[in-house]
Structures are given as structure tokens and as C-alpha cells.
Amino acid sequence: MSSTNRTVVVTGIGATTPLGGDATSTWEGLIAGRSGVKPLEQDWAADQAVRIAAPVAVEPTEVIPRPQARRLDRSAQFALIAAQEAWKDAGFEAKAGEDSTVDPDRLGAVIASGIGGVTTLLDQYDVLKEKGVRRVSPHTVPMLMPNGPSANVGLAVGARAGVHTPVSACASGAEAIGYAIEMIRSGRADVVVAGGTEAAIHPLPIAAFGNMMAMSKNNENPQGASRPYDAGRDGFVLGEGAGVIVLESAEHAAKRGARVYAEAVGQGISADAHDIVQPEPEGRGISHALQNLLDRNDLDPAEIVHVNAHATSTPAGDIAELKALRKVFGDDADHMAxxxxxxxxxxxxxxxxxxxxxxxxxxxxxxVAPPTINVENLDPEAEANADVVRGEARKLPVEGRIAALNDSFGFGGHNVVLAFRTV
Structure with missing residues (x-):
């Protein structure tokens, strides 16, 4: 089946995050304005300049049988948990082929990771040094591969239309979802399981990010450390977990009577070509991604009432994104929460x-738009360029068709913007 104009919809969602072990508890935590950041209690954290992080609320071994978990990197464990939830939430009873409502040859999986199996790699290297060659796990290579999470999700659902792993730093998860939308639009698949995962709370990444001066060192106030748009923000807080959605052609979803959360309108992609780490300060690359989204998709800026911003709590990145929104949307940015x-x-x-x-x-x-917490002193540049939802969740318009954006940007200058719309 070939098409380039098929409508794509979201029929399933799943997550495991610092706020909850599933999508429902995560959403409840977001609306309540609850922080998942905690002090690091591992022995190795004592020597770190950064001693806080946001670990998952529910350990994967509480969900996945231990024999299976031992063969999966932590990032793959997260991905599998989120994907299984999304798959079930979409109404599928079993893997493709066993569930007659989905053809395995028309099913894809696109699960991204920015770093991949870093904990497996580093831990097994320690085993090699301390215990010798024969003690290294034979599962090490499939566990450390960046495509490990996607491959394991593909195996779990029976995907045969293609299993892919975009790697573009912190834009990876969004790029995976954009790729999945295009798989359905182009006719390669009817259903795609897509999202992103990461598990990098480990002494080496934390030391490296800390030495880059990219992370908050507000160790005395963990829950207040991640503070996007606050004038005193001093860097991001490392979290872990996964978020996965089931995307489907509207025709396929209607045929099986699926519940639809939203339409996946499309993506906009660009690159800064500026610096391997630093964002382009005026947000020019982000502006190009936003304009690319508008040019390539049927999206009226007046419909956009909400933006889930990338906003990591770094001094430069937070403002560059808001400048780009203002540049592309002008006065329309005033009604975007x-x-x-x-x-x-x-x-x-x-x-x-x-x-x-x-x-x-x-x-x-x-x-309803979730709040941004910990904004005690709003940066004047943020106030001048955007309507930041602070303190409490905010209701969005209850009538008519509305749209929202999800922004994701990564080291290397990767920019991805996704758009969704009510149905």
C-alpha cells in the first residue's frame, strides 16, 4: 500500500519515569507539579560534584521477570515496559500475527536512545578488569547496542515492517516518533510503536556532564534544582526512563474501532551547524525546524495553544527556544501555554x-497544560517571549480543534519539533 497523505493518529501510550511506573501515574505527577529529583544514595556519588538525579519511580525488575531483565540493558528494560503498556493501551491483545487486528508485515518499531547501553558497557568493563575475561557476560554486545531497546520492542510486538533506532542525542526520542509518522504516511506500515528511552545515571556520565558545567549542582535542594526559565537556573538534572506511543493510520484505527488520543500532524527537522554542544543563541536552527513543520504539514498556527518545551534549565538553551517560537509565530505565540x-x-x-x-x-x-515548577524569579527574556505555565496546571480551550507542539533539541545541533492535534 502506497500513500503520502495518510492521516496518522495516536492510539496507545506508555511510560516509566521518575514520576511513576506507567503513563497514568506519570501524568498525575505532572499535573500535580511533583518533582522526581532525589539525592543519589549510591556510594560512588559521594565524590561527585553533582549528587542528585531523577531515577525511575518503579524499578524495572518489579515489572519484568528477573531472568529476562538480566539479558536487557536498563534502557531496554524501560523501553519494553513502556512499549508493552502502550501496546495494551492501544487495544492489542497479543503480538502481531497472534492478534488478527494487526499484520506483522505492516507493523514497525522505532525506539531511540541518545547513548544506548552505557551502563552495560561500563559495568562489564569493570567486570573484565576486576574478574577477568571469562566473567564477562555473553549478553554484553546485544545489551550495549544502541538498537537493543528497539530490537527488543520489535521482537515483543512482532514488528516486521522495519525496526529502527535514530540516534541524535536529546532529540532522539522525538526523531523516532517523527520517523514513525513518515513510515505510516509513506505506506510502509499501518502501525508503528515509537518513542525513546535512556538509562545513564552512572558515575561516568554524571562526572562528564558535571565537568562540562551542564548540570545543576544544587545538591542541597534536589526537588528545586531543575528550574527552567528561572533567572537563577544553573543546568539540567539527569533523569531516566522511557516514553512510547502507538501510532496508526486513521483508516486502520477506525477499522478496528480503536480509541484515538490525538492526530499526529507531523514533524519539522533542522540542524544548527553552530557547535557540538552550545545551542545557536538566537534559536535560528529551531526557527527553521518550526518553519519546516508549518511548510510540510497542514497546521494553522492559530490552532496551537500549547508547547511542551525542550527547556532543560540551562541558561542559554531555554531562551533560544522561546526566541525561535516568537520569531516564527509572532503574536500567535501569545496564546501558546x-x-x-x-x-x-x-x-x-x-x-x-x-x-x-x-x-x-x-x-x-x-x-490541560502541566505546570513548570521551581520558577521563583522568571527570567525577563522568558517573560518577554512566552506565556510560561507556572505553579499550577492550566486548562486549555474546551471547545474546538486545538494543537500542541513538542520540542526536542540535542548536542550536535539536532532540532526536532512534533505537532499533535485533537480529533
């Missing part, structure tokens, strides 16, 4: 786009 959910979840790196897509879709479905 901007939420920075990383203030609660921390920054999930390659998993951020997946989790924040779940939040964006649910914001439309329930017509």
Missing part, C-alpha cells in the same frame, strides 16, 4: 522526546 515538564522529570536525554510526547498528547486529550 508553554510548559517545561523537565522541571519535574529531569532531563531524560534520548528518552525525553518520548516521555514529553506522552505528556503533550495527554495535555490535548485532557485539555
Amino acid at each position: 508553554v510548559s517545561a515538564t523537565k522541571s519535574m522529570t529531569g532531563h531524560l536525554l534520548g528518552g525525553a522526546g518520548g516521555v514529553e510526547t506522552v505528556a503533550t498528547v495527554l495535555a490535548l486529550y485532557h485539555r
Whole structure:
């Protein structure tokens, strides 16, 4: 089946995050304005300059049988938990082929990770050094592969239309979802399981990010450390987890009577070509991604009432994004309620786009925007460029068709913007 104009919809959602072990508890935490950031209690944290992070609320071994968990990197464990929830939430009873409502040859999986199996790699290297060659796990290579999470999700649902792993740093999860939309639009698949995952709370990544001066060192106040748009923000807080959605052609969803959360309107992509780490300060690359989204998709800026911003709580990045929104949308930006959910979840790196897509879709479905917490002194540049939802959740328009954006940007200058709309 070939098509380039098929409508794509979201029929299932799943997540495991610092706020909850599933999408429902995560959403409840976001609306309540609850922080998932905690002090690191591991022995190795004592020597770190950064001693806080946002671990998952529910350990994966409480959900996945231990024999299976031992063969999966932590990032793959998260992805599998979120994907299984999304798959079930979409109404599928079993894997493709066993469930007659989905053809495995028309089913894809696109699960991204910015870093991949970093904990497996580093832990098994320690085993090699301390215990010798023969003690290294034979499962090490499939566990550390960046495509491990996607491959395991593909195996779990029986996907044969294609299994893919975009790797574009903190834009990875959003890029995976954009790729999945295109798979359905182009006719390659009818259903795609897509999202992002990350598990990098480990001494090496934390030391490296800390030495880059990219992370908050507000160790005395963990829950207040991630503070996008606050004038005193001093860097992001590392989080972990996964967010996954089930995307489907509208025709396929209607045929099986599926519940639809939202329409996946499309994506806009660009690159800064500016610096490997620093964002382009005026947000030019982000502006190009936003304009690309508008040019390539049927989207009226007047419909957009909500933005789940990338907003990691870094001094430069937060403002560059808002400048781009103002540049592209002008006065229309005044009616866009901007939420920075990383203030609660921390920054999930390659998993951020997946989790924040779940939040964006649910914001439309329930017509409420989550708050940005910890903004005690709003940065004047943020105030001048955007309407930031602070303190408490805000109701979105209850009537008519509305749309929302999910922004994701990553080291290397990767920019991805996703758009969703009520149905």
C-alpha cells in the first residue's frame, strides 16, 4: 500500500519515569507539579560534584521477570515496559500475527536512545578488569547496542515492517516518533510503536556532564534544582526512563474501532551547524525546524495553544527556544501555554522526546497544560517571549480543534519539533 497523505493518529501510550511506573501515574505527577529529583544514595556519588538525579519511580525488575531483565540493558528494560503498556493501551491483545487486528508485515518499531547501553558497557568493563575475561557476560554486545531497546520492542510486538533506532542525542526520542509518522504516511506500515528511552545515571556520565558545567549542582535542594526559565537556573538534572506511543493510520484505527488520543500532524527537522554542544543563541536552527513543520504539514498556527518545551534549565538553551517560537509565530505565540515538564522529570536525554510526547498528547486529550515548577524569579527574556505555565496546571480551550507542539533539541545541533492535534 502506497500513500503520502495518510492521516496518522495516536492510539496507545506508555511510560516509566521518575514520576511513576506507567503513563497514568506519570501524568498525575505532572499535573500535580511533583518533582522526581532525589539525592543519589549510591556510594560512588559521594565524590561527585553533582549528587542528585531523577531515577525511575518503579524499578524495572518489579515489572519484568528477573531472568529476562538480566539479558536487557536498563534502557531496554524501560523501553519494553513502556512499549508493552502502550501496546495494551492501544487495544492489542497479543503480538502481531497472534492478534488478527494487526499484520506483522505492516507493523514497525522505532525506539531511540541518545547513548544506548552505557551502563552495560561500563559495568562489564569493570567486570573484565576486576574478574577477568571469562566473567564477562555473553549478553554484553546485544545489551550495549544502541538498537537493543528497539530490537527488543520489535521482537515483543512482532514488528516486521522495519525496526529502527535514530540516534541524535536529546532529540532522539522525538526523531523516532517523527520517523514513525513518515513510515505510516509513506505506506510502509499501518502501525508503528515509537518513542525513546535512556538509562545513564552512572558515575561516568554524571562526572562528564558535571565537568562540562551542564548540570545543576544544587545538591542541597534536589526537588528545586531543575528550574527552567528561572533567572537563577544553573543546568539540567539527569533523569531516566522511557516514553512510547502507538501510532496508526486513521483508516486502520477506525477499522478496528480503536480509541484515538490525538492526530499526529507531523514533524519539522533542522540542524544548527553552530557547535557540538552550545545551542545557536538566537534559536535560528529551531526557527527553521518550526518553519519546516508549518511548510510540510497542514497546521494553522492559530490552532496551537500549547508547547511542551525542550527547556532543560540551562541558561542559554531555554531562551533560544522561546526566541525561535516568537520569531516564527509572532503574536500567535501569545496564546501558546508553554510548559517545561523537565522541571519535574529531569532531563531524560534520548528518552525525553518520548516521555514529553506522552505528556503533550495527554495535555490535548485532557485539555490541560502541566505546570513548570521551581520558577521563583522568571527570567525577563522568558517573560518577554512566552506565556510560561507556572505553579499550577492550566486548562486549555474546551471547545474546538486545538494543537500542541513538542520540542526536542540535542548536542550536535539536532532540532526536532512534533505537532499533535485533537480529533
